[in-house]
Amino acid sequence: MTGVPAKGAGACGGLGPAPTSNRLGGPPPIPESGGRLLTVHRLGLSFGSLTAFSGIEFAVREHEFLCIIGPSGCGKSSLLMSIAGHSRPTEGEILFGGAPVRGPSIERGLVFQEYALFLWMNVFDNVGLRPAHESFG
DSSP states (O other), X not given: OEEOOOEEETOOOOOXXXXXXXXXXXXXXXXXXXXXXXXXXXXXXXXXXXXXXXXXXXXXXXXXXXXXXXXXXXXXXXXXXXXHTSSOOSEEEXXXXXXXXXXXXXXXXXXXXXXOOOTTSOHHHHHHOOOSSOOOO
């Protein structure tokens, strides 16, 4: 078995061993990304003089699970917000399916820990909000 460890200052945890075969079957890996569904390369995020994390590197292949573990305030949620495209990292690159993450997309989802309403919108606008790119029938 091989592993793809997380690296970098502020890294809260790492990836466990990656399976060498796909026991569940399913489609072959995405060829343009070398089998990697998600690649995080030298990622960093700062808020002024506060560095949430820096130098984070890892890859996730199809059918793998990733756990991000760490104490409160170490940057876990900030990392997830960057991967989902809701915040722009100050350094590094995020690739999803081989394409750069430049903002939110219907291809990636994020479940918030608490209620997620847009405070500047009224109830009607919050309920009526839909993704700009709707592919639902």
